[in-house]
Amino acid sequence: MIIQTKYHGEVTIKEEQIINFSNGIPGFLDQKQFVILPLSEESPFLVLQSLKNAELGFIVSSPFLFFNQYEFDLDETVVDILEVEDANDVEVMVILTMESSIEKTTANLRAPIIVNRKNMKAKQVILHDSAYHTKHLLEVASSC
């Protein structure tokens, strides 16, 4: 199918690429279907693009590329809701925020996005008791 995207114009995707957030995500509860598109070739960043709203796309990445100590326990409830059977099916991404400049890019480690690759069910999980917050500075500038 062909979809409209925020950053890449028209893109052809396959049905099986669609990720389902049954509860939407905080702030965008009516957006339940997304796809992950690479931002550019070789970029560590990806776009989490809404299917319903072409204007809604988040920049995401694997947290482990930038924060190799990052860890958290996944709630039993989340495991149940996403029907996770094998930890290897789980993909973790974090949403990035860029405001004034690229040097000030931050990652929201408090609310990672968890995708079960097996059934494509996903959820933005808000960690209850965690030292992580919503703005961890990403050190990307040095790699330019």
Place this chain on the structure above:
Amino acid sequence: MLVLSRKLNQSIQIGDDIEVKIISIEGDQVKIGIEAPKHIDIHRKEVYLSIQEENSRAASLSLDLLSQLSSQKK
């Protein structure tokens, strides 16, 4: 807003399957236990608001910054 008075260990039932119970009261801190179906997300309000706000900020990225970001390599 509905306001109800409750004592220690008393509960409030919301609908068929949500229970909110007062677990302990110490000074100005109240500990609350919540029993609800799995599909209902329960969060501290201020944490939920901060995630909502951060998602909104993240969604409004300028194309100019994006083009800088696209040129970054792994």
